Amino acid sequence: MHIIAQQIHNHIKQAKKVMIVPHQNPDGDAIGAATAFLEYLAELNKEIVIFCVTPVTDKLHFVPHSTTVITDPAIFKDSSVDTIVVLDSGDLRYAGIATHLVNHPATIINIDHHATNERFGSYNLVNTTAASTTEILFHFFRANSIRINPRMATSLLTGLTTDTGNFSNAATSVSALAVGGELIRSGGNYNLINNAVIRNKSVESLRLWGKALQRLTKEPDYNMVYTYVTRQDLIEHKVDDQETEGIANFLNNLENPGIVLVLKETANGMVKGSLRTTRNDIDVSLLAKQLNGGGHKKAAGFTVGSTIEEVVKKIKILLKA
Known part of the structure; x- marks a missing residue:
């Protein structure tokens, strides 16, 4: 080096x-x-x-x-x-x-x-x-x-x-x-x-986080928890995309979550995914790469032209492969 x-x-x-x-x-x-x-x-x-x-x-x-x-x-x-x-x-x-x-x-x-x-x-x-x-x-x-x-x-x-x-x-x-x-x-x-x-969270952004947390879904068969944020959520809470940053890292505080997945609809009709894990035996960058993304072993991401529902289905298929 x-x-x-x-x-x-x-x-x-x-x-x-x-x-x-x-x-x-x-x-x-x-x-x-x-x-x-x-x-x-x-x-x-x-x-x-x-x-x-x-x-x-x-x-x-x-x-x-x-x-x-x-x-x-x-x-x-x-x-x-x-x-x-x-x-x-x-x-x-x-x-x-x-x-x-x-x-x-x-x-x-x-x-x-x-x-x-x-x-x-x-x-x-x-x-x-x-x-x-x-x-x-x-x-x-x-x-x-x-x-x-x-x-x-x-x-x-x-x-x-x-x-x-x-x-x-x-x-x-x-x-x-x-x-x-x-x-x-x-x-x-x-x-x-x-x-x-x-220390930069507004009341509106925390309400948005609350909505994402309400949607938190545990998938024990796939060793995964996931949630999502839609464009409509951002409009309703009068916040921009940046207010969702940190949700995936926060969910890493869950007890043994396996894989954490947070999906977000983007302004150009894409879906952005954030992947996190605390497990040494899981490499989320390999999962992200299969979706044309990348990152690190314990923190990675991707962006795809799809819907939230389709992305969740695709990831489940990849995890079972």
């Missing part, structure tokens, strides 16, 4: 213009990684742009530079972009840019921690044992003697905090805790992050 980190740094120093790409519907890790990398590039006086297929949710606008993200794909026609850094994405489809990169001449740098990563870059800095992509970037900066300033520290700590569920889920490791401490020491604003992404 040390060698590839140095190779990436050496390439970046020669780059003319760098495009940073977090995955679509970016979470705290994706935006934290992208904005920390932007800060690093700015110190090298590089031309920089952050592109994301979808806008950054308002709840992550506290992260430094998060409001500079653009969504206009015309940037891919900019011939001065010679390096594209894809962050926190197991594949280019999840990043939302696969079609944009057909015959694109830029060098692709892939930095990620997902077990299902396809190593699609010219440079692949992939560590599947890392709790977050921002944890990988912390070590990348250290390997190249890059000073982590307070803004970078806050961005990196955002990714680590959100991907570990505030240092409480299965991704939390000795390394993650040590890196978290170092980032706070470097000026990372943990109180800001905690208030923005942990």
Whole structure:
């Protein structure tokens, strides 16, 4: 990892213009990684742009530079972009840019921690044992003697905090805790992050969660519990998609749930699924991959063009196969 980190740094120093790409519907890790990398590039006086297929949710606008993200794909026609850094994405489809990169001449740098990563870059800095992509970037900066300033520290700590569920889920490791401490020491604003992404539930969102909990269904024959949220639910409770984030992680608090599945209808007629487990003998990333998704052994996801009922039936078939 040390060698590839140095190779990436050496390439970046020669780059003319760098495009940073977090995955679509970016979470705290994706935006934290992208904005920390932007800060690093700015110190090298590089031309920089952050592109994301979808806008950054308002709840992550506290992260430094998060409001500079653009969504206009015309940037891919900019011939001065010679390096594209894809962050926190197991594949280019999840990043939302696969079609944009057909015959694109830029060098692709892939930095990620997902077990299902396809190593699609010219440079692949992939560590599947890392709790977050921002944890990988912390070590990348250290390997190249890059000073982590307070803004970078806050961005990196955002990714680590959100991907570990505030240092409480299965991704939390000795390394993650040590890196978290170092980032706070470097000026990372943990109180800001905690208030923005942990203590951020409105009365309306909790009512929505209550509806999802009422629908919670236990399927002992499939070692699974599941629930769902519809577009109508969001309209009735006057909340947006982001208010459903965290339901799957919360359900992981159930006693021996096996597989936790939370399904959500999206605005474009798709169904997004979140899979969780606390069991060491279950790998939900393998299930997600069969639905063209991906992720980690204990936390994964997918998006399919179907109905909630059809997705539940499909998953039951896959679990019995």
